Amino acid sequence: MLAMKQPRSVGLCIVLFLVTCGLYGLYWLYCIHQDVQEVCGRPMSVSGGMVLLLSLVTCGIYLYYWSYKMGQFLDTAKGVPNGNSKILYLLLSLLGLDVVAFALMQNELNCFVTGVDDL
Numbered sequence: 001m002l003a004m005k006q007p008r009s010v011g012l013c014i015v016l017f018l019v020t021c022g023l024y025g026l027y028w029l030y031c032i033h034q035d036v037q038e039v040c041g042r043p044m045s046v047s048g049g050m051v052l053l054l055s056l057v058t059c060g061i062y063l064y065y066w067s068y069k070m071g072q073f074l075d076t077a078k079g080v081p082n083g084n085s086k087i088l089y090l091l092l093s094l095l096g097l098d099v100v101a102f103a104l105m106q107n108e109l110n111c112f113v114t115g116v117d118d119l
Helices: 010-019 023-040 048-057 062-078 085-094 098-114
Strands: none
Touching: 010 023, 010 098, 023 048, 023 062, 023 098, 048 062, 062 085, 062 098, 085 098
């Protein structure tokens, strides 16, 4: 459980994503990456800023790999190393539903912050 962080409102993040035509999604991506890194308790090979840069340089293709890895990290943090979140997030990203994948990731992170186990 994360003691120093407040949960982020998934609904507000989605509204901001839509109102800013996806620009808030870049910030949300960065925040999710940093939060997953904190939940895992170890630094990742790529920083949040580098994820943004790689996503922009590859025209979003890197997000497929990133979504898969975030699912893998979150499953491991939940204690379910063979979970299916990685496949779910990858499929959502492939279908162009990144905002849904971000919302699900944020929901899982919020559960870590609040200590609620409704994952």
